[in-house]
Amino acid sequence: MKARWGWLVVPCLVATGTLLFASQAVFLRISFYRDRGFGRVEPDVTLANYLRVLQDPFYLQSLALTFEVAIAVLVCSLVCGCPAAYILARMRSRWTPLLLGAVIASALVAEIIKVLGLVVIFSADGVLNRSLLAIGLIDAPLRLLGTVPGVVIGLLHFTLGFVILLMFGVFQTIPRSLEEAARVHGASRLRVLWRIVLPLSLPGMVAGGLVVFNLSMGSFTAAALLGGGRILTMPVLIERTMVLETRYAIAACMAAVLMSSVLLVNVAASVVLTRRRAGAVA
Amino acid sequence: MIALYGFLFAPLVVVAGASLAGGERPYVSFPPDRLSFEWYGRIPARYVESIGLSVLLAGATAVCALALAVPAALGLVRGRFAGREAVALFLRAPLQIPFIVVGIAFLQLYYALGAAVGINPRGRFVGLLLGHVFLTTPYALGTVTAVLQRFNRRLEEAARTLGATPWRTFRRVTLPVIMPGIYAGALYAFIVSFGEVPVALFLANPRVATFPVELFGALQFDFNPSLLAVSTLILCLSLAIIVVFQRIIGIDALLRATAGRDP
Numbered sequence: 001m002k003a004r005w006g007w008l009v010v011p012c013l014v015a016t017g018t019l020l021f022a023s024q025a026v027f028l029r030i031s032f033y034r035d036r037g038f039g040r041v042e043p044d045v046t047l048a049n050y051l052r053v054l055q056d057p058f059y060l061q062s063l064a065l066t067f068e069v070a071i072a073v074l075v076c077s078l079v080c081g082c083p084a085a086y087i088l089a090r091m092r093s094r095w096t097p098l099l100l101g102a103v104i105a106s107a108l109v110a111e112i113i114k115v116l117g118l119v120v121i122f123s124a125d126g127v128l129n130r131s132l133l134a135i136g137l138i139d140a141p142l143r144l145l146g147t148v149p150g151v152v153i154g155l156l157h158f159t160l161g162f163v164i165l166l167m168f169g170v171f172q173t174i175p176r177s178l179e180e181a182a183r184v185h186g187a188s189r190l191r192v193l194w195r196i197v198l199p200l201s202l203p204g205m206v207a208g209g210l211v212v213f214n215l216s217m218g219s220f221t222a223a224a225l226l227g228g229g230r231i232l233t234m235p236v237l238i239e240r241t242m243v244l245e246t247r248y249a250i251a252a253c254m255a256a257v258l259m260s261s262v263l264l265v266n267v268a269a270s271v272v273l274t275r276r277r278a279g280a281v282a
Numbered sequence: 283m284i285a286l287y288g289f290l291f292a293p294l295v296v297v298a299g300a301s302l303a304g305g306e307r308p309y310v311s312f313p314p315d316r317l318s319f320e321w322y323g324r325i326p327a328r329y330v331e332s333i334g335l336s337v338l339l340a341g342a343t344a345v346c347a348l349a350l351a352v353p354a355a356l357g358l359v360r361g362r363f364a365g366r367e368a369v370a371l372f373l374r375a376p377l378q379i380p381f382i383v384v385g386i387a388f389l390q391l392y393y394a395l396g397a398a399v400g401i402n403p404r405g406r407f408v409g410l411l412l413g414h415v416f417l418t419t420p421y422a423l424g425t426v427t428a429v430l431q432r433f434n435r436r437l438e439e440a441a442r443t444l445g446a447t448p449w450r451t452f453r454r455v456t457l458p459v460i461m462p463g464i465y466a467g468a469l470y471a472f473i474v475s476f477g478e479v480p481v482a483l484f485l486a487n488p489r490v491a492t493f494p495v496e497l498f499g500a501l502q503f504d505f506n507p508s509l510l511a512v513s514t515l516i517l518c519l520s521l522a523i524i525v526v527f528q529r530i531i532g533i534d535a536l537l538r539a540t541a542g543r544d545p
Contacts, residue, residue: 006361009369012354012419016373019416023387026394084286097533099287104536105524106290108469110477112494113513116501117293120300120510127296161290165537218380220480221494225501235382235480242386242484252390255383262380 031256035249049253059237059254063261066233069148069223070216073155077212078205080156081163086197088164089171100168107161115225118154119145122226146228154222159212166211170204171197203273210269217262234258294517301510321511329496329512336493339407340476343414344422347471348464350415351422355463358423359430377420385484388413392485405487413485414475421474422467429463462531469527469536473520 031049033041053059121128122144129141144150182192220235242251301321358370392409396402403409441451482492500509528536
């Protein structure tokens with residue numbers, strides 16, 4: 001009886017496996033083909049695309065920009081999301097479910113609709129600039145559309161909800177009694193946060209941080225629309241190379257480079273985490 | 283906290299508010315000087331069509347993703363076979379691939395299929411469906427697995443002892459208990475499929491385009507306030523769906539599902 005349960009995995013494994021291997025094999029093979037432009041590739045295997053993407057400052061800058069944006073989003077969403085999640089996890093109020101529900105709802109609304117709202121807010125004569133000008137905080141309209149901060153804010157909007165929900169789950173598993181015990185023994189609130197809450201939630205923060213990093217590295221919608229064609233992160237550049245320039249082999253190569261960088265960071269993070277955990281046990 | 287919620291909801295409020303602005307001017311004004319629903323009457327037919335396609339696609343995606351994920355979750359949680367951990371890791375692999383890469387990889391696959399056997403699923407419903415099922419199955423697998431892991435097998439043993447057949451046990455005991463995971467998985471699959479741009483952008487064509495792809499194109503090339511009106515309708519619909527789901531499966535299950543949606 002027990003042995004039979006295992007077979008239920010097969011359909012899913014076959015479906016995911018076929019689609020994964022077929023699509024990856026085709027696109028990775030094309031990334032090694034010679035690119036003739038205008039949607040034509042020549043099927044002779046060469047490293048030329050990779051050499052070009054990894055040497056040309058244009059592509060390297062785009063890769064560096066993608067990392068910068070992703071790291072900025074990662075830091076901002078942890079800095080904003082963790083305190084909020086901690087407050088939500090520790091407050092004993094009948095409003096908590098409503099507040100959590102609001103975060104879930106905002107996290108699940110289609111990204112493109114949120115981006116549309118942000119475009120309206122950010123535009124030169126938009127709400128943000130008019131209110132800031134009115135209260136005299138700025139003299140000239142802020143330019144957020146087509147700038148890196150604008151893209152970071154847009155991505156932050158996309159990731160923040162998930163960080164709050166993830167970290168809420170993490171903080172909930174830390175028993176209140178631990179913090180109370182530390183307080184009884186004379187630790188200040190700050191010390192409790194620093195010595196108890198932070199170490200216990202660190203693995204959760206790393207996991208949440210990785211999710212944000214992955215989402216930001218691959219984010220296309222917000223970067224394309226809020227960047228206004230001026231902020232060329234890798235996903236934006238890949239789409240352009242594919243659709244506007246129809247250089248399929250180069251686009252495939254860039255996609256492969258992006259995917260490998262994301263995988264590399266994830267593997268590195270998991271290796272460091274396992275080492276740490278092993279060290280803590282020993 | 284107030285600032286945070288303000289930040290999370292400001293774009294949604296602005297979209298809804300600006301959609302109500304009256305007047306002939308084809309540009310956005312927020313706060314609106316005068317309220318009217320006139321842009322709602324001028325929603326172009328192609329957006330309505332694309333919404334129909336998106337709803338159909340997202341529904342079909344949710345059904346297919348669950349049809350794959352529910353048995354797989356049962357197999358992963360209850361099966362005892364070598365390499366189970368590796369299989370679980372492998373089935374989560376699509377989550378690690380950036381969406382844009384999935385899009386480009388599937389497009390190349392479809393071109394290759396077209397060249398090899400003459401069937402190019404690009405710009406067809408089935409092409410979009412395959413891509414979205416690939417994307418969303420890991421989410422559904424995550425939510426169902428999370429519920430199954432906490433499932434108490436004694437309940438099933440009790441049912442069997444009392445004379446229920448295995449199928450009856452599954453239908454009357456197991457299924458109701460794992461239902462929250464199934465609902466949450468369906469919700470996620472639907473939401474991801476319904477809102478996603480980078481994969482559909484590559485797999486759609488001008489005749490068969492999902493709503494986010496239409497909206498993306500319009501935002502880049504021809505903006506029109508009726509977009510705000512459509513978006514507001516979608517926004518209200520999504521919020522209503524999410525509230526209904528929160529009522530059905532409870533906020534805790536939805537929360538666990540959200541938190542457990544990534545490895």
